[in-house]
Amino acid sequence: MKIFLGVILALIVSGVGYSYYLGAFDTVQVKEETLGPFYVLSHDRVGNYRNVGETFEAIQKEFPEKGFKNYKLFGIYKDNPNTVPEEKLRCEVGALFSEPITEIPSGFSLPLKYKVIEKKRYLSADFPLKSFVSIFLGIFKVYPELMKACIEKGCDMNGKASMEIYEPITEKNTKYLFPLDSSGID
Secondary structure, three states: OHHHHHHHHHHHHHHHHHHHHHOOOOOOOOEEEEEOOEEEEEEEEEOOHHHHHHHHHHHHHHHHHOOOOOOEEEEEEOOOOOOOOHHHOEEEEEEEEOOOOOOOOOOOOOOOEEEEEOOEEEEEEEEEOOOHHHHHHHHHHHHHHHHHHHHHHOOOOOOOOEEEEEEOOOOOEEEEEEEOOOOOOO
């Protein structure tokens, strides 16, 4: 019996420790920032947002082969998953660069488009990106705080996309963005 209780206690302590490591107990700080322009190569997707990982995997495999370096991954999520059926959810996912891209190589497994997202004002929040689980934890911790701040500022996310910028290597961070400008993200 003591061994069983010891194992249960060890699992609980490990779970709490791992949750702490992932940022589950961190306070989400929402701020107003002007960011951009962003230079992006993106792939349009329709369907469950959980499947964007397939696109990220292809990008992380193929971009270094084509000579692309120094980029962050991003997603622009155009529909609210609480109100739009999974099979109709629209998003753009891809790579975000700090400088314009002069030439886009061919031969990617996914159709990609290049565009510039102009400088805009955003409500933003950062959340640690320590593992794949961090992305889901961030969604549940950050979006309610961003929505609350949006309501307090009188902004309306109805029909506007949100953006997430992932930097898993050096910064180990996800930046969540709600546009404050009336034009939205696109």
